[in-house]
Amino acid sequence: MQIQPCGPLRGEITVPGDKSISHRAVMLGALANGTTHITGFLMGEDCLSTIDCFRKMGVEIEITDSEVIVEGVGLHGLCAPEETLYTGNSGTTTRLLCGILAGQPFTATLNGDASIQKRPMGRVIKPLREMGASIEGKNDNYCPLTLYPSELYGIEYRLPVASAQLKSAILLAGLYAEGQTTVIEPAPSRDHTERMFRALGVEVETHGSTITLEPPEDLYAVDIRVPGDISSAAFFLVAGAIVEGSELTIRNVGVNPTRTGILDVLHEMGADISISNFHDDAEPVCDLTVKHSMLRGVEIGGSIIPRLIDELPVIAVAAAYAEGETVIRDAQELKVKESNRIAAMVTELKKAGVDAEETDDGMIIRGGKRPHGAAFETYKDHRIAMSLAVLALAARSACRIDEPEVVAISYPDFFHTLERLGG
Ligand SMILES: O=C(O)C1=C[C@@H](OP(=O)(O)O)[C@@H](O)[C@H](O)C1
Ligand SMILES: C=C(OP(=O)(O)O)C(=O)O
CATH class of the missing domain: 3.65.10.10 (Enolpyruvate transferase domain)
Structure with a gap:
């Protein structure tokens, strides 16, 4: 050009629409009870990768001219995907999905494009393992990543980098953990996950750099304007x-x-x-x-x-x-x-x-x-x-x-x- x-x-x-909020709207909408209507959704390739991954886990997602409609399956309603979940070029999809998959009763593999295969995933593998997750990655740091069923426990984790993707992965795994999950940030990173959790009825408290999540019984769908x-x-x-x-x-x-x-x-x-x-x-x-x-x-x-x-x-x-x-x-x-x-x-x-x-x-x-x-x-x-x-x-x-x-x-x-x- x-x-x-x-x-x-x-x-x-x-x-x-905001890319970070669009990803989270699909993810949390999928895990909620009820239907989520998302307006202003970003129809970019990264967010379409997120939609694709959730469709492969049995979530019905309709894309119309004006909105994206997610039929929530509830916290425990995802199905085992029949193939690798392809996250394309999207670090957000890859890392946040790790948090969700860590808590599922099925095995799933994640992989993305050449760029994603070079991006560090050890930062999510480490805390998720501390929570009890069974997760394998190439050289313990790269995609493809495979997550096996396991019991999760809440932890307190001090983030080594100010990363909203890492924070969100741990909080998402915290939905499935026994006991509270706490993350401590070295500097404030985007808080869209925490805000959306609260909107869907999840108890999340932020005190300074400390964020604590109480595992909920359910998430309740709300419409989201991005x-x-x-x-x-x-x-x-x-x-x-x-x-x-x-x-x-x-x-x-x-x-x-x-x-x-x-x-x-x-x-x-x-x-x-x-x-x-x-x-x-x-x-x-x-x-x-x-x-x-x-x-x-x-x-x-x-x-x-x-x-x-x-x-x-x-x-x-x-x-x-x-x-x-x-x-x-x-x-x-x-x-x-x-x-x-x-x-x-x-x-x-x-x-x-x-x-x-x-x-x-x-x-x-x-x-x-x-x-x-x-x-x-x-x-x-x-x-x-x-x-x-x-x-x-x-x-x-x-x-x-x-x-x-x-x-x-x-x-x-x-x-x-x-x-x-x-x-
Ligand atoms: O959580 C998110 O939606 C994002 C967090 C940031 O990445 P890190 O968490 O790796 O800093 C940012 O660069 C990315 O575009 C989107
Ligand atoms: C870093 C970015 O996104 P992601 O980490 O989701 O690939 C970005 O959009 O600039």
Whole structure:
């Protein structure tokens, strides 16, 4: 795909449903008593992988034009799958399913694509084994993973990394455990699982960094409205900030405080972003308006990292257009996503003439010199593809992107929406 530098981006858009909430809506809907109607569901490949896995365990899931309808089978109603559960490119599906499968009275095997087979699963294997799970993985750390029936016991577990996937896997296994399950987080990660549990009647208490779940008798289905994904909105927030003359509004964006690190960072960089129509349902939602402005470099590290982990590639793009130095620290987790996102962004930014440097736990970008056109690689990583597309909008000359279709993992309509705004 060739992307030309563009004029002002203007207009109003909505972004697709939140990926994290869409996965959880299907999973918890499947385990609930009753029918769950999900509106705003993300029809991206990752969430379709989750639907596919639950269908293989006997859950009826209907996809209509306006909603996804999950016929809950109850906490103990899943059936043994006849084949391997294929999780595609989705780390969230893989890790959260481990938690659920650990508590089932049947054996199941999980596997995903080439990227998933390289992502660390030891982090979920370890606590699930402590809970009593019988689980085997390649070299004890990789897919394929096989889970055998076993009795689970509640544990108290201090997470070695701030990961919502790990936290959620343990809490999901806790549904099937005898006694309470407690996880202690090193820094707050997204809390969509805890919020949805509460909405479905599960007793979950959060005190500071400690989350405790009481195993329930049942989960009760509720309808779920999925807000727009702030991780998808992030591409347009940065695009609007760097393309001269832009002014665009993104409606209905989820602004759960565990996800809004991107807003904090862009404000500190000098971006002009305003919030309107804020309302708080099970998840807080608002409209965001961004206008072009001059950006400056910032330091990013510590407990904000889990609040913007998926936005760091596009933040690196904002940094390339910002005056001065941006330092990103404490972001080792970026190395074990769909690609090594630190290496990928530094390599590709350099191709466009940006002064970028990889560090052990992040990157340093010295911005302010307008990037030139380049031929980019996406590493089959949706967020790298969309970040580089945003970079291209304000570059001095045209850029090329290989395999742009990878955006379908989280944002199938990304390029159409960009064109509609003037990109
Ligand atoms: O729980 C989730 O839905 C997610 C958690 C994050 O991963 P980690 O838990 O590995 O940090 C994030 O990167 C991923 O896109 C979605
Ligand atoms: C890391 C991501 O997702 P997952 O871990 O679910 O593959 C992502 O969407 O950026």
